[in-house]
Amino acid sequence: MKKIINAPEKALPEALEGFTTCHGHMVRYDAAARTVLRRERKKDGRVALVSGGGSGHEPMHIGYVGRGMLDAACTGQIFTSPTPDQMLAAADAVETGGGVIFIVKNYAGDIMNFEMAVEMHHGRAMIVITDDDVALENSMCASGQGNRGVAGTLVVEKIAGAAAERGYGIDRCVEIAQQTNAATGSMAVALSSCVVPAAGTPNFLLGEDEMELGVGIHGEAGRERIKARSADDLAELFVDSILERIGTAKDDPLLLMCNGLGGSPPIELYILYNSARKILTSRGYRVERSLIGTFCSALEMAGASITLTKLDMGLLNLWDDPVETPVLRWA
Amino acid sequence: MKKIINAPEKALPEALEGFTTCHGHMVRYDAAARTVLRRERKKDGRVALVSGGGSGHEPMHIGYVGRGMLDAACTGQIFTSPTPDQMLAAADAVETGGGVIFIVKNYAGDIMNFEMAVEMHHGRAMIVITDDDVALENSMCASGQGNRGVAGTLVVEKIAGAAAERGYGIDRCVEIAQQTNAATGSMAVALSSCVVPAAGTPNFLLGEDEMELGVGIHGEAGRERIKARSADDLAELFVDSILERIGTAKDDPLLLMCNGLGGSPPIELYILYNSARKILTSRGYRVERSLIGTFCSALEMAGASITLTKLDMGLLNLWDDPVETPVLRWA
Numbered sequence: 001m002k003k004i005i006n007a008p009e010k011a012l013p014e015a016l017e018g019f020t021t022c023h024g025h026m027v028r029y030d031a032a033a034r035t036v037l038r039r040e041r042k043k044d045g046r047v048a049l050v051s052g053g054g055s056g057h058e059p060m061h062i063g064y065v066g067r068g069m070l071d072a073a074c075t076g077q078i079f080t081s082p083t084p085d086q087m088l089a090a091a092d093a094v095e096t097g098g099g100v101i102f103i104v105k106n107y108a109g110d111i112m113n114f115e116m117a118v119e120m121h122h123g124r125a126m127i128v129i130t131d132d133d134v135a136l137e138n139s140m141c142a143s144g145q146g147n148r149g150v151a152g153t154l155v156v157e158k159i160a161g162a163a164a165e166r167g168y169g170i171d172r173c174v175e176i177a178q179q180t181n182a183a184t185g186s187m188a189v190a191l192s193s194c195v196v197p198a199a200g201t202p203n204f205l206l207g208e209d210e211m212e213l214g215v216g217i218h219g220e221a222g223r224e225r226i227k228a229r230s231a232d233d234l235a236e237l238f239v240d241s242i243l244e245r246i247g248t249a250k251d252d253p254l255l256l257m258c259n260g261l262g263g264s265p266p267i268e269l270y271i272l273y274n275s276a277r278k279i280l281t282s283r284g285y286r287v288e289r290s291l292i293g294t295f296c297s298a299l300e301m302a303g304a305s306i307t308l309t310k311l312d313m314g315l316l317n318l319w320d321d322p323v324e325t326p327v328l329r330w331a
Numbered sequence: 332m333k334k335i336i337n338a339p340e341k342a343l344p345e346a347l348e349g350f351t352t353c354h355g356h357m358v359r360y361d362a363a364a365r366t367v368l369r370r371e372r373k374k375d376g377r378v379a380l381v382s383g384g385g386s387g388h389e390p391m392h393i394g395y396v397g398r399g400m401l402d403a404a405c406t407g408q409i410f411t412s413p414t415p416d417q418m419l420a421a422a423d424a425v426e427t428g429g430g431v432i433f434i435v436k437n438y439a440g441d442i443m444n445f446e447m448a449v450e451m452h453h454g455r456a457m458i459v460i461t462d463d464d465v466a467l468e469n470s471m472c473a474s475g476q477g478n479r480g481v482a483g484t485l486v487v488e489k490i491a492g493a494a495a496e497r498g499y500g501i502d503r504c505v506e507i508a509q510q511t512n513a514a515t516g517s518m519a520v521a522l523s524s525c526v527v528p529a530a531g532t533p534n535f536l537l538g539e540d541e542m543e544l545g546v547g548i549h550g551e552a553g554r555e556r557i558k559a560r561s562a563d564d565l566a567e568l569f570v571d572s573i574l575e576r577i578g579t580a581k582d583d584p585l586l587l588m589c590n591g592l593g594g595s596p597p598i599e600l601y602i603l604y605n606s607a608r609k610i611l612t613s614r615g616y617r618v619e620r621s622l623i624g625t626f627c628s629a630l631e632m633a634g635a636s637i638t639l640t641k642l643d644m645g646l647l648n649l650w651d652d653p654v655e656t657p658v659l660r661w662a
Contacts, residue, residue, distance in 0.1 A: 004634075005562055011602060021604075231345075268335040274346070275337070294625070299598065
């Protein structure tokens with residue numbers, strides 16, 4: 001294991017301290033609750049949004065805390081759920097009377113803990129589960145059902161965050177978040193594995209000419225172990241699989257995101273984005289909004305994912321609303 | 332070689348097409364000149380800024396084209412200088428009567444070609460050379476003198492871009508750019524090599540427990556091949572070496588940038604940033620501005636660099652001026 005760290009047990013607290021110090025004008029860090037909070041409290045009566053999950057996927061979710069997106073992100077140990085106590089503390093810290101929505105990626109441990117937090121929370125709290133990974137049916141980590149939640153969670157957080165910022169009520173915000181999740185699909189490929197610092201060894205192995213198609217963001221097995229393929233071939237597989245989930249109507253504007261898994265450089269993400277976009281436009285789809293970058297990583301795993309969201313005009317307007325976070329930022 | 336590409340010879344044009352399509356509201360792509368241009372022409376009489384260099388360092392320089400920073404970025408083949416013809420076409424495209432400044436990283440090929448472009452250009456054109464890499468004296472690529480230009484070039488481009496946007500004359504803009512370069516130092520470490528697509532094999536080899544201290548952004552040998560060290564040790568080495576260049580006065584506010592080389596994930600960059608920041612503050616320095624991210628890559632090389640700029644109040648204000656590019660964006 002070769003990483004830029006001090007000691008495995010210090011990696012997470014030091015990373016969080018670095019991140020929150022760098023972005024201290026937007027976020028603050030509650031070290032006791034290992035939670036990143038929006039610096040400025042939301043207006044009274046607005047719905048508060050809390051997300052969280054295992055670490056190792058940076059900048060998800062800590063990079064999305066700020067005006068127009070999340071109010072708090074609870075961080076678990078690497079690839080491990082945060083605890084109900086953390087979630088409860090976060091909800092108490094950000095609640096201003098409009099209720100709290102927990103946005104949770106579909107993993108058994110996360111859901112169990114967030115459900116406990118909902119039960120323990122004194123005010124109104126609801127859960128929205130994201131399950132955008134189309135690689136496998138019932139791909140959910142550990143025991144459980146449905147698809148994994150991956151990079152598309154960012155889109156749900158942005159759009160629900162805009163709805164909350166506008167002052168929509170909790171039921172409407174939940175409905176919009178669920179609609180966004182249903183309109184979103186993602187699929188990834190790994191070119192290398194990753195090493196959890198506390199373990200010290202790769203969590204799977206890939207041959208020099210192999211790729212893991214449909215890999216999960218913790219290195220979970222994907223749909224197939226394949227011989228290395230071209231960006232065009234990968235993009236076509238991704239687009240076809242995602243459109244199966246979100247539907248193939250060509251009237252709705254699409255959001256296209258190309259996400260790096262941590263070890264793949266910008267130039268390769270630009271190429272994969274280009275392949276996906278050309279396939280979509282050649283089939284008559286309209287790519288109206290785009291993101292390229294490392295938004296949901298799997299430690300240092302080389303690889304990338306494609307996410308598509310079918311935006312109707314309502315979702316498109318919410319996407320375009322101002323946002324001011326460490327990673328997404330527009331006026 | 333395992334990469335997300337189609338064919339080595341198509342990697343660069345496809346990446347540029349993807350990048351410019353994604354960011355089409357800010358930039359446009361002149362495919363014939365392989366140059367990325369600011370979408371909106373600058374006001375008449377303002378100084379125009381053109382940068383460029385070999386590709387493989389994305390998002391440098393294409394990610395810094397836009398309002399308040401560069402007017403054009405010429406892209407060479409991977410790790411190869413663009414040609415004087417490209418630079419001349421870029422200068423002609425963006426010149427609005429205030430003259431053109433070429434910002435050039437200190438590599439022999441780039442300088443030779445940009446100097447030819449200055450000679451061939453009909454209007455007034457000047458060159459600013461960046462040489463922020465403190466790893467080695469006379470580390471310049473190929474034959475030549477002085478230090479390599481690396482990630483700190485971003486700081487020069489931002490501050491000179493703000494000066495040009497304010498309407499400062501060309502001589503003053505050049506002076507500010509040179510002052511910024513002199514106040515900036517950088518140093519990098521590699522944890523892995525990288526593979527130029529057309530070559531297909533790594534351009535150097537590192538053992539499982541080795542790091543290349545002071546590596547160049549094309550994989551040039553650094554100061555020393557070392558056994559793997561902690562983030563704190565690396566940060567201290569970087570900070571000491573950089574302060575030797577930029578001076579150690581504690582009154583000036585510092586800009587601290589932690590830059591990924593392409594294959595290192597956000598979590599490791601946060602840790603290295605944190606180490607550098609703690610060392611600086613423990614010695615009484617004031618870190619007033621910060622950046623963490625992949626700003627100047629070396630293809631998929633794992634590793635990172637630290638850059639420090641000593642900002643006086645004038646440079647700090649220019650840094651804070653609005654900027655609207657694909658990568659740097661604030662109002």
